[in-house]
Amino acid sequence: MIDRAKCAMIVTEYPTEICEALSNTFESCVTRVDATGGYSKRLKSIVYFV
DSSP states (O other), rough: OOOOOEEEEEEEEEEHHHHHHHHHHOOEEEEEEEEEOOOTOOOOEEEOOO
16 A cells, blocks of 8 residues: 655656666656756756655
């Protein structure tokens, strides 16, 4: 049973793989937001999952 009151924000350079794994495991949708690392200035994504 998943407690829907919880959420996770995952900062990653591999958003496609993480989104797919979360969707398949929990049968739930995720939100992906493009981001830039504050220190590294590298392109990243934030995966928001409830």
